[in-house]
Amino acid sequence: MSSPEAWLRQGARTAPNAIAIRFGETETSFAALDRHIDAMATILIDRGLVSGRCFGAVTGNAMLLGLLSLAVPRAGGAFLPVNPRLPQPQIDALFAKAGGAVALADRPLSGSVAGLDPACFTRSALESAPVPDGLLSPAPGEAIHLIIATSGSTGEPKGAMLRGSNLSAAGKGSRRSRPVDPGDVWLGCLPLFHIGGLSVLFRCLEAGATMLLHPRFDPEAVGRNLTEGQATHVSLVPAMLAQLIDMECRPSPRLRHVLIGGASLPAVLAERAIAAGWPIHPSYGMSEAGSQVATWLDARTWRPGLAGDPLPGVMVGTSSTGRIRIRGPQVMAGYVNPTLTPGTGLDPDGWFETSDLGGLDGDGHLTIIGRADDLLISGGENVAPAMVEDLAGRCPGVEAIAVTGRPDPAWGDLLVAVVVGPVSRDTFLTWCREQLPSHLRPRAMISVAALPVTAGGKLDRRALRQLVVKIQQTSP
Numbered sequence: 315m316s317s318p319e320a321w322l323r324q325g326a327r328t329a330p331n332a333i334a335i336r337f338g339e340t341e342t343s344f345a346a347l348d349r350h351i352d353a354m355a356t357i358l359i360d361r362g363l364v365s366g367r368c369f370g371a372v373t374g375n376a377m378l379l380g381l382l383s384l385a386v387p388r389a390g391g392a393f394l395p396v397n398p399r400l401p402q403p404q405i406d407a408l409f410a411k412a413g414g415a416v417a418l419a420d421r422p423l424s425g426s427v428a429g430l431d432p433a434c435f436t437r438s439a440l441e442s443a444p445v446p447d448g449l450l451s452p453a454p455g456e457a458i459h460l461i462i463a464t465s466g467s468t469g470e471p472k473g474a475m476l477r478g479s480n481l482s483a484a485g486k487g488s489r490r491s492r493p494v495d496p497g498d499v500w501l502g503c504l505p506l507f508h509i510g511g512l513s514v515l516f517r518c519l520e521a522g523a524t525m526l527l528h529p530r531f532d533p534e535a536v537g538r539n540l541t542e543g544q545a546t547h548v549s550l551v552p553a554m555l556a557q558l559i560d561m562e563c564r565p566s567p568r569l570r571h572v573l574i575g576g577a578s579l580p581a582v583l584a585e586r587a588i589a590a591g592w593p594i595h596p597s598y599g600m601s602e603a604g605s606q607v608a609t610w611l612d613a614r615t616w617r618p619g620l621a622g623d624p625l626p627g628v629m630v631g632t633s634s635t636g637r638i639r640i641r642g643p644q645v646m647a648g649y650v651n652p653t654l655t656p657g658t659g660l661d662p663d664g665w666f667e668t669s670d671l672g673g674l675d676g677d678g679h680l681t682i683i684g685r686a687d688d689l690l691i692s693g694g695e696n697v698a699p700a701m702v703e704d705l706a707g708r709c710p711g712v713e714a715i716a717v718t719g720r721p722d723p724a725w726g727d728l729l730v731a732v733v734v735g736p737v738s739r740d741t742f743l744t745w746c747r748e749q750l751p752s753h754l755r756p757r758a759m760i761s762v763a764a765l766p767v768t769a770g771g772k773l774d775r776r777a778l779r780q781l782v783v784k785i786q787q788t789s790p
Contacts, residue, residue: 569592
């Protein structure tokens with residue numbers, strides 16, 4: 315089977331009564347979900363979705379986003395979920411890049427986008443909607459099924475176009491890396507306008523497992539589910555894991571797999587998680603590859619920067635500038651353009667060059683040094699902020715840390731640590747002088763209540779640098 319919505323159709327035939335999605339108090343079987351998707355696809359076609367065109371959604375409604383990710387391809391379209399927190403000009407730009415779009419939205423959109431009322435997709439509306447006599451055919455695997463906007467934390471978002479076959483390869487590769495089977499339950503609390511959130515749904519459909527869908531990350535609700543043994547798998551970003559550990563959440567032995575991604579995992583946090591009994595598996599991934607690219611399965615032998623073994627079928631290389639390159643069946647068709655033509659963003663041989671520095675070590679494990687666009691030049695030395703964060707994060711009293719550069723006539727980029735926690739500035743800087751090599755040593759520290767993050771939970775380095783510059787300008 316070549317796509318998530320085709321997996322759903324298969325599951326409706328082979329295990330119709332198995333639970334596909336649990337959302338609050340509502341459980342939806344594979345058969346019922348398949349009927350809902352047929353009804354939704356019929357509504358989309360009736361409302362003007364043209365085969366081969368884009369359909370957007372600007373909403374934080376997790377259940378609706380999950381349904382649309384299956385219904386739009388079944389109706390012949392490409393689904394573009396958009397973070398509702400994005401400024402309107404960025405939303406307009408994304409839709410323009412996709413050639414214009416019919417869109418569903420929780421708020422009025424610009425005049426160039428035809429809006430669709432979310433009320434036409436309520437559960438009662440879907441249950442009462444007519445379903446065609448003949449089942450709608452799943453979209454071909456080579457068609458564009460999904461367009462995922464990149465995080466935009468360092469600039470204007472782009473849209474990664476993913477074929478059904480890309481999503482199929484990503485789901486099957488993930489399952490071969492870390493099994494998920496019928497009867498398993500994968501808790502999803504990441505936003506479904508990002509690939510990390512949608513990939514949980516897709517993996518469950520491929521495996522015949524259940525997705526335990528949360529509308530958002532609520533630490534108490536997620537912690538309660540994990541403590542009570544309601545999930546076997548969960549996907550988290552490091553900031554979410556830290557909140558759960560701070561709450562002294564102790565997961566049930568039923569929880570076998572905690573996939574950590576979206577940002578680099580601090581060593582101190584990894585050590586705390588292992589000590590508290592969390593079965594963590596650090597990973598590396600991106601929208602352009604359907605989420606997961608590599609995973610490390612033995613947390614006790616993990617080290618900072620170790621992304622793990624590439625998923626089956628993923629080829630990894632390194633460019634002349636030290637950037638990681640990837641190729642394989644799960645790599646995107648290209649970045650979105652008005653005609654949805656493949657190829658943009660890939661070289662002629664199908665390689666995608668990332669912004670991450672690193673490569674394979676002697677044992678074939680993928681190691682990440684940091685992002686090329688994050689790289690700082692301090693005192694003539696190239697400095698990867700992630701490396702400084704890992705080292706300086708070991709200072710007692712540091713609960714969370716991010717490092718950026720402040721323009722300085724002597725240093726170029728003067729390293730500034732933005733810290734959450736009770737540690738004082740003098741104590742922190744003294745500890746760094748005693749423990750860190752000179753070129754990796756923060757020269758200034760700012761205390762904050764929380765680090766700036768994107769909607770997906772990633773550190774927002776652009777906002778971080780703006781914060782540091784603003785504080786410098788307003789300081790006496």
